Amino acid sequence: MKQQRQLFFAFFRVGIFGYGGGPASIPLVHKEVVENYKWLDDRDFNDLLALANTLPGPIATKMAGYIGHRVAGVTGMINAVLATILPSIFIMVVLLSSLAAVKDKPWVQGMTDAVMPVVGVMLAVLTWSFFRRSKEGLGLWKSLMFVAGSFVLIKVLPSPAILILALLLIGLLKPVRKDNADAVGAEREESV
């Protein structure tokens, strides 16, 4: 019961403070799940986010649903998803008529504008932590090459999911080299 309550409040906060759609709420999920309640460590969170990105559909509910399921089974899953989406749907349905009148008010516009850089900073911090971890796993130069290559391919390909699926396949099929395995081992010890 305590876990269900914690799940609810964690994802309720994600839902009501995640301005800018699902991807903007990723840093909030990270904060609640990794730092606040410690349901997942950084490494598991990374894997989860990576896989969530290869699959279709909204990202926030995939994260909420999976984490809820892992922490407290099917009830936890339903609980976390509802906590993420219900508050905003409720506001949207109930207040739609008055919101239509209010959305062009300068102060509403001001609020929306002011929150953008905050979300930008949170995402940039998370970007940096991913880069640092990939440097631990692959080394600096290889990471930079992967980053540059990914950047180009993400711009060129119709969907980033293709790139991530391709990387997963290469990672699966390519034989694991000794120095690679060492680097992975070192990183693992570090994360334990």
Next chain:
Amino acid sequence: MIYWKIFVAFFIPGVLGYGGGPASIPLVEDQVIDHYGWMDAEKFAEVLAIGNALPGPIATKLAGYIGYQQGGILGAVVGVFATVAPSLILMIFLLGMLYRFKDSPKVKQMTNFIRPAIAVLLGVIAFQFFVESYHGAGWLQTLILTAASFFFLEKLKVHPAIVIAGALGYGAIFLAA
């Protein structure tokens, strides 16, 4: 059968929309306007604008609102379920497999390979937020808000919810141009 239509209209964006909720907006638009004719483009743009002004994931807000409009509360439930459930079920299944083999060197190598790509994806989204802020609030306010939120979030370790609430207040007072 309206509920079946609502289900299909949101099931398709749910399984084809790669890249999170915002990526599925054009697919929702296609279903709602062109296929079922539930609203015209102007009304859809208005619903989208209001949805964007509110917190929370955008895809489920659209599904909930449009589902409610077409089929009442049950319609909202069907729309949200069709958006969320298919990809969530797939994900729980696939991650279960991944964790069973999480100590194999192959899985570690796969994780190593995708990490830089995820960093790039997040970096690109971060950049878009800064660009949007530049267009909305100008470079000076963007700089002030960026520096201040970095300071509060990373140096003082204030909870993001508080920083976001602070930014909302700041915007309502100082950015209401």
